[in-house]
Amino acid sequence: MIRKLFPHPYLSATLVLTWCALMNSFGAGALMLGGILAVIIPLLTAPYWPEHPALRHPLRLFFYVLLVVWDVIVSSVDVAAIILFKPAAKIRSAWICVPIDLPSPEAQALLAGTITMTPGTLTADFAADGKSLLIHSLHAPDPDAVRDQIKTRYEARLKRIFA
Amino acid sequence: MNMAIEIFVSALLVIGGAFGLIGSYGLLKLREPMQRLHAPTKATTIGVGSALIASSLDTLLISGHATWQELMVSVFLFITAPLSALYLAKSHIVETVDRSILPPTATEAPWAELRRAPKDVPSEQMRVE
Amino acid sequence: MLDYALTFAITCFAVALLLNMWRLATAPTIPDRILAVDTMVVNVIALIVLYSVLTGKELNFEAAMLFSMTGFMSTVAFCKYLLRRGIIE
Numbered sequence: 477m478i479r480k481l482f483p484h485p486y487l488s489a490t491l492v493l494t495w496c497a498l499m500n501s502f503g504a505g506a507l508m509l510g511g512i513l514a515v516i517i518p519l520l521t522a523p524y525w526p527e528h529p530a531l532r533h534p535l536r537l538f539f540y541v542l543l544v545v546w547d548v549i550v551s552s553v554d555v556a557a558i559i560l561f562k563p564a565a566k567i568r569s570a571w572i573c574v575p576i577d578l579p580s581p582e583a584q585a586l587l588a589g590t591i592t593m594t595p596g597t598l599t600a601d602f603a604a605d606g607k608s609l610l611i612h613s614l615h616a617p618d619p620d621a622v623r624d625q626i627k628t629r630y631e632a633r634l635k636r637i638f639a
Numbered sequence: 640m641n642m643a644i645e646i647f648v649s650a651l652l653v654i655g656g657a658f659g660l661i662g663s664y665g666l667l668k669l670r671e672p673m674q675r676l677h678a679p680t681k682a683t684t685i686g687v688g689s690a691l692i693a694s695s696l697d698t699l700l701i702s703g704h705a706t707w708q709e710l711m712v713s714v715f716l717f718i719t720a721p722l723s724a725l726y727l728a729k730s731h732i733v734e735t736v737d738r739s740i741l742p743p744t745a746t747e748a749p750w751a752e753l754r755r756a757p758k759d760v761p762s763e764q765m766r767v768e
Numbered sequence: 769m770l771d772y773a774l775t776f777a778i779t780c781f782a783v784a785l786l787l788n789m790w791r792l793a794t795a796p797t798i799p800d801r802i803l804a805v806d807t808m809v810v811n812v813i814a815l816i817v818l819y820s821v822l823t824g825k826e827l828n829f830e831a832a833m834l835f836s837m838t839g840f841m842s843t844v845a846f847c848k849y850l851l852r853r854g855i856i857e
Binding site: 494496497498500548549551552555556559560564565567569571572573575588589592593596598599600601602603604605607608610612614 | 658661662664665668669670671673674676677678680681682684685706707708710711717718720721722724725728729731732740741742743744745746748749750751752
């Protein structure tokens with residue numbers, strides 16, 4: 477019963493929080509309307525999202541988000557320095573193929589988004605079977621190091637979260 | 640306390656403005672089309688993000704309670720930036736990038752955007768010189 | 769001090785908007801133009817928010833939110849058109 481009413485509990489919780497933040501109030505009215513939306517929207521969109529991703533460690537996901545936010549700040553300074561101080565002829569861009577082995581589409585999408593927002597790299601495409609990502613790196617003298625960093629820093633953590 | 644917040648907000652505003660300007664400058668400076676994608680996705684997003692947080696803290700300074708709406712706008716921008724970058728990169732791959740320099744995939748499956756048959760419109764017609 | 773920082777930030781984003789318009793006029797490829805429009809949208813959101821800080825009103829939040837949504841949607845729709853010659857699959 478509860479499973480039928482809330483096919484995606486995390487989505488419902490996010491919807492309530494988003495609605496309250498948009499209304500800028502956590503009063504009874506906003507909470508109630510948010511609760512109604514949190515029931516209706518997951519039910520309407522359930523046919524498009526049939527599987528239930530196994531999120532074993534929500535707390536680890538929180539720390540992962542903190543790590544990514546920190547990396548976004550560092551990477552912006554990196555990119556800004558490259559734009560400002562590196563002559564255009566000296567920038568060594570590279571295409572890199574990163575083989576990935578993640579269990580669910582949600583984890584793959586999260587990894588692709590993380591790569592785009594972090595140091596000098598950008599997800600450009602993925603393989604038709606979802607087993608490799610095509611990365612474009614703004615300045616990569618050593619493409620193998622970039623690949624290793626993605627695999628150890630982000631993919632390993634995501635694997636543990638969605639294990 | 641108020642003084643500290645004011646200094647913090649001012650710093651955020653200066654940093655945000657600088658990053659926004661750098662992002663747009665990078666759009667003009669970088670040579671290759673794919674390189675130009677990097678500037679707005681990172682620099683401009685962080686610039687606007689810090690401007691939004693500064694605005695939220697400024698409301699806290701004036702009226703004594705924080706607003707969550709600016710936070711929602713910046714979260715929305717952070718979620719959508721990788722998606723628009725992915726779509727722009729895909730259209731670059733189809734329109735402008737020399738496909739022979741792309742690395743092969745790890746398995747036999749091809750890259751998703753190159754799997755389709757060649758389009759009926761030749762890509763030369765899409766270029767604007 | 770806050771006023772000086774605010775003026776600096778608004779000037780920066782306004783100049784960035786001008787640079788984007790220059791890019792839009794002189795872009796070598798179609799995806800570059802879409803990218804220029806996308807960056808313009810983000811810079812305009814920053815200007816809207818900074819303007820509401822300048823005037824001290826809270827009215828402009830909806831404008832920023834709606835603008836960010838339509839900007840994202842238009843970027844994706846343009847790219848989808850380039851990729852598939854159609855927007856709805």
